[in-house]
Amino acid sequence: MFNQLNKAVENNELREDIYAIIDDIIAYTRKHFATEEQLMAESHYPEIEAHKDKHKKLIEEALHLKGKLDYIGEQMFTDWLNHWPFARVLAHIQYADQQVEDHISRVAYRMQ
Ligand SMILES: [Fe+2]
Secondary structure: OHHHHHHHHHOOOOHHHHHHHHHHHHHHHHHHHHHHHHHHHHOOOOOHHHHHHHHHHHHHHHHHHHHHHOOOOHHHHHHHHHOOOHHHHHHHHHHHHHHHHHHHHHHHHHHO
């Protein structure tokens, strides 16, 4: 999905199409975060509140920037997307979420 967004921006596709991809990414991210929050609660992850706060901020930031896209010209639109916070979402999924997965694996191992 992130690659799809990059390609769409590179190919100067219609804004409507780019917005549709952005909406898909936000929906996917929300679902991923909700599932993870449930797993954190079930496994008594100690950093749950701080982690949930990060999720909330990432979604707020994505929605805020998406709102701004309506008001900028074409060149800036492309520049803007290149600095899009989805890179941060991706980084969060790759690094912060790894800690949660490690925790869940340890809990599962202890329960065996
Ligand atoms: Fe997370």
